[in-house]
Amino acid sequence: MSPSPDEFRPTPGPAFSAHARDRGLRRSRRTTVWIAATAAAGAAALGGVYTHLIPGGPAAPAPAPVHQPATSHAATPAGKDDGGREKPNGHEADEEDGEQGAAPAAQPAPQPPAQPPAATQQQPQTTTGAS
Amino acid sequence: MTTRTPDRFRCQVVFPALGTTAAMLVTDPVALPAAEAVLRAELAAVDRGCSRFRPDSELTRVNVGAGVTTTVSAYFAEALQAALRAARLTGGVVDPTVGSAVIALGYDRTFASLAPEDARPVPVSRPASGWRRIAYDPRTRRLRLPPGTRLDLGATAKALAADRAARQAAAVTGCGVLVNLGGDLATAGPAPQGGWRIALADDHAQPAPQGGPAVTVTGGALATSGIRVRTWRRGGRVLHHIVDPATGEPAAPVWRTVTVAAATCVDANAAGTAAIVLGARAPDWLRANALPARLTGLDGTVLRLGGWPADSHAPAPADLRGTAPGGPR
Numbered sequence: 001m002s003p004s005p006d007e008f009r010p011t012p013g014p015a016f017s018a019h020a021r022d023r024g025l026r027r028s029r030r031t032t033v034w035i036a037a038t039a040a041a042g043a044a045a046l047g048g049v050y051t052h053l054i055p056g057g058p059a060a061p062a063p064a065p066v067h068q069p070a071t072s073h074a075a076t077p078a079g080k081d082d083g084g085r086e087k088p089n090g091h092e093a094d095e096e097d098g099e100q101g102a103a104p105a106a107q108p109a110p111q112p113p114a115q116p117p118a119a120t121q122q123q124p125q126t127t128t129g130a131s
Numbered sequence: 132m133t134t135r136t137p138d139r140f141r142c143q144v145v146f147p148a149l150g151t152t153a154a155m156l157v158t159d160p161v162a163l164p165a166a167e168a169v170l171r172a173e174l175a176a177v178d179r180g181c182s183r184f185r186p187d188s189e190l191t192r193v194n195v196g197a198g199v200t201t202t203v204s205a206y207f208a209e210a211l212q213a214a215l216r217a218a219r220l221t222g223g224v225v226d227p228t229v230g231s232a233v234i235a236l237g238y239d240r241t242f243a244s245l246a247p248e249d250a251r252p253v254p255v256s257r258p259a260s261g262w263r264r265i266a267y268d269p270r271t272r273r274l275r276l277p278p279g280t281r282l283d284l285g286a287t288a289k290a291l292a293a294d295r296a297a298r299q300a301a302a303v304t305g306c307g308v309l310v311n312l313g314g315d316l317a318t319a320g321p322a323p324q325g326g327w328r329i330a331l332a333d334d335h336a337q338p339a340p341q342g343g344p345a346v347t348v349t350g351g352a353l354a355t356s357g358i359r360v361r362t363w364r365r366g367g368r369v370l371h372h373i374v375d376p377a378t379g380e381p382a383a384p385v386w387r388t389v390t391v392a393a394a395t396c397v398d399a400n401a402a403g404t405a406a407i408v409l410g411a412r413a414p415d416w417l418r419a420n421a422l423p424a425r426l427t428g429l430d431g432t433v434l435r436l437g438g439w440p441a442d443s444h445a446p447a448p449a450d451l452r453g454t455a456p457g458g459p460r
Contacts, residue, residue: 063200063268063275066215109420110220110402111394113351116423116438117329120347123446124328125143129335130357130388131151131313 148174149289150241151313152336155300158323162304169303170310173296180207181288183230184241190284194230198278208272213291214284217401218262224405226376228259230281236370236381238363252366256379290354290400293317315354317396322349329353331425333388334360344442348392354399356407357388373407384429385410392423392439
């Protein structure tokens with residue numbers, strides 16, 4: 001027996017169908033954006049953690065070169081600068097040039113002993129010499 | 132091999148380490164085993180971290196990875212900072228980036244396995260890449276060497292090990308301690324009465340001559356640098372291991388041996404090495420830094436600076452006969 005016409009659901013009109021589709025698309029777009037944002041945030045957080053945990057990580061920022069405010073010639077001792085200034089290579093030249101206006105830091109010096117050695121005529125216990 | 136004396140008054144121990152000799156003296160014989168354990172642990176750590184002859188050392192890993200940023204261990208960081216301190220103190224005269232130059236000269240394996248005569252010509256030398264180009268952040272211990280750079284921490288790492296071992300052994304035992312690593316001496320704790328008695332020689336491993344110069348110290352450190360040890364021949368030239376970073380060549384011979392006293396062995400070692408490299412300019416630099424020093428010229432002429440005493444005539448050093456630091460027991 002065939003169903004009566006009353007048993008069929010009425011077919012929605014074209015306006016209702018488009019509205020439902022748009023709502024579905026918006027919901028889908030929101031979900032996609034939310035997933036993408038969450039994934040990006042998670043990747044950034046994990047990357048930050050791994051940067052500190054994994055030695056030699058390529059994403060890690062390179063540390064700054066060792067700085068020396070008052071540059072002297074390589075073979076010129078501290079405090080005895082002959083006025084010559086060794087020009088560093090690459091980006092260091094720019095960085096050091098950029099520091100020219102800064103107040104010079106104190107030149108570190110070796111720390112002398114509390115007392116200089118004293119003479120002795122007693123039998124030594126050990127020997128200092130080159131090795 | 133360890134040199135020991137059988138009696139219970141033994142106050143010192145001597146054994147080979149780091150391609151040289153390690154010696155430890157204590158003021159209390161009871162403390163010697165504990166102090167020796169500290170020294171041996173320190174030597175193992177510095178060898179594991181800073182040997183350029185061990186393929187598994189951290190230094191080798193860092194050198195192989197030059198050009199790449201890496202994170203170093205706390206121990207290596209301390210050794211690196213000691214080397215950088217030496218470079219700063221000396222205006223770059225002592226520079227840890229001389230590794231490539233030292234290797235190019237032929238010192239590319241342990242000195243004991245180095246051929247004393249190498250017929251190959253000495254290659255054209257190049258200046259060291261320079262310690263200022265090392266990128267290092269002490270907070271994160273992240274390090275990047277310039278590509279092609281090889282560090283040589285040899286001298287300062289040994290001095291640092293002497294400082295650390297003496298300090299730790301004195302802290303552990305509560306007695307006076309002297310650590311001597313290949314002629315680089317550090318002391319800590321109370322000195323024996325009259326001070327630690329130390330013979331001065333060109334070569335720490337050779338028997339000091341009877342009546343040779345000797346001094347006493349009550350604290351701080353002594354280090355000696357010289358060009359008459361660790362020498363080899365290459366291309367008909369006699370080369371030594373103290374390289375001038377400005378040229379990449381062995382330092383021009385002016386002083387045969389330089390001994391410097393300082394508060395720490397790292398500073399004394401840096402100053403002694405700098406004096407060898409500086410040559411004729413060394414006395415002015417040592418005076419400017421108020422460092423007691425004894426410089427022996429190539430002809431044997433001795434120059435004393437900074438209150439270094441006149442040479443006395445001491446008998447030959449105790450030959451590990453178990454004498455207590457205060458005198459024979």
